[in-house]
Amino acid sequence: MSQGRNPTARPTLPGVAEGGCTAFDLLSTLIAVVAVDGTVRCANAALEDALGVSRKQILGAHLPDSFSHPDQLRSMLQAAGGFAALRFDALLSRPGRDSLPVHVLLTRTDRETVIVEMLPLEMQARQEREDRLTEQTRANREMFRNLAHEVKNPLGGIRGAAQLLDMELASPELQEYTRVIIHEADRLQSLVDKLLAPHRHPHTVSDVNIHEVCERVRTLILAEFPRGLTVVRDYDTSLPEFRGDREHLIQAVLNIARNACLALEERLASADARIVFRTRVARQTTIGRQRYRLALELRVIDNGPGVPEAIRDRIFYPLVSGREGGSGLGLTLAQTFVQQHFGTIEFESIPGCTDFRILIPLP
Structure with a gap:
């Protein structure tokens, strides 16, 4: 990253400490607070990790120079004042490493400062996948409970009726059919029990x-x-x-x-x-x-x-x-x-x- 035009500028946002962003350090999103000319006033730990350089090297540098197409970010910084937020996809260059595809969000905080959020696209895809999985787990839980109610009672009735019929039949050939019914009812009962297992037993810590x-x-x-x-x-x-x-x-x-x-x-x-x-x-x-x-x-x-x-x-x-x-x-x-x-x-x-x-x- 090349040095910007105003390396002595300091962030004025609440929660931004000298040399870093204490509040932003808790976030996984890559964040830089920059002046409208692109000079980095603070950077969070996630951006430091992604770039693979120290925060001291990032501060005071010119953020657009870290992008494959710096003019795109420069023009967006100048335009940020007229919009609540601007978004675009870009490639973040990293010294000695492959460029990182990111989704960039710019938010103007005042006349002189812009927050630049960079969400790695692979992270975005992973988060979306985790969200789908979490939602699927919730849906499974509800489905399993409904399944227990709808299946267990009639299943018990089928098994009981087959047992009574088995005792009344004299022919071993016919009893074979009732035993198949009993066996399959037991197999389905076992399947339902496995589905319900994580929701029936208490969480022992x-x-x-x-x-x-x-x-x-x-x-x-x-x-x-x-x-x-x-x-x-x-x-x-x-x-x-x-x-x-x-x-x-x-x-x-x-x-x-x-x-x-x-x-x-x-x-x-x-x-x-x-x-x-x-x-x-x-x-x-x-x-x-x-x-x-x-x-x-x-x-x-x-x-x-x-x-x-x-x-x-x-x-x-x-x-x-x-x-x-x-x-x-x-x-x-x-x-x-x-x-x-x-x-x-x-x-x-x-x-x-x-x-x-x-x-x-x-x-």
């Missing part, structure tokens, strides 16, 4: 060590898949404990890990199946449009064939499964349990590497 959760899951999957599977532990032992529901988190991680094992069928047969549990601290992370200073990051990585392209956009929806005979509930329940901790689950998948990433805010 205690101190949780994420590595104890991982070790419990590791023991369970090695007991179920004793041959051909290697589980790698890559832990950051500095991670603090946090308040949460230990059993729900075990179930969430187990569902992800078990799905991975089932997808590793061919590699299990050739004894080169591999799952990695990796824990790290994520800093300045945005979850559900809220920025957190610290978050727990748990990755479950496998070397399987990858998530089928046809279901990637719907993988957390109930009853969606990439495996024949699968219930399609494992990831739905995992996402629900993690959202109960104000977190989220994301994933990336290519053949040979599927990476599920659990993020949970830390105090």
Whole structure:
């Protein structure tokens, strides 16, 4: 960034401290407060992180020079006084890194100052995806409750009638039909119970060590898949404990890990199946449009064939499964349990590497 024409100018906005924007530092959006000539008067921590330069280098510099097309921002700054806000898409240049596509919003605060907000388009897409997922979870919750009411009572009646009929029939061939009815009624009852599981049991909060959760899951999957599977532990032992529901988190991680094992069928047969549990601290992370200073990051990585392209956009929806005979509930329940901790689950998948990433805010 080149030096602007008024490097000694100082911000006058409330909450703006000398050399930085204390109030804006809490936001995930990249923010600069600039003079109408483009001189940066203050910048928040998110902009500092995105550019990869210190705040001292940003202050007093000429913001339009950080854009691929600086004249566009210059003209917008001059025009900002006549409009409540101006918006446009642009490329933010970053020293030694790829340009960052951003959606820019300009808001005039007074005759001399403009707030420039820059929302990375990839972040915008992620936030929209999280919003859709949160809304889908709410819809699922309501659907499951309605399902319980509409299905459980008649299902119990069907099963009871089949049992009574079974006792009256003398022919083993005819009894076979009633037993099919009883078996299918039990299967549907089990399915409804699984759908309702996260909404029926109370949320029990205690101190949780994420590595104890991982070790419990590791023991369970090695007991179920004793041959051909290697589980790698890559832990950051500095991670603090946090308040949460230990059993729900075990179930969430187990569902992800078990799905991975089932997808590793061919590699299990050739004894080169591999799952990695990796824990790290994520800093300045945005979850559900809220920025957190610290978050727990748990990755479950496998070397399987990858998530089928046809279901990637719907993988957390109930009853969606990439495996024949699968219930399609494992990831739905995992996402629900993690959202109960104000977190989220994301994933990336290519053949040979599927990476599920659990993020949970830390105090």
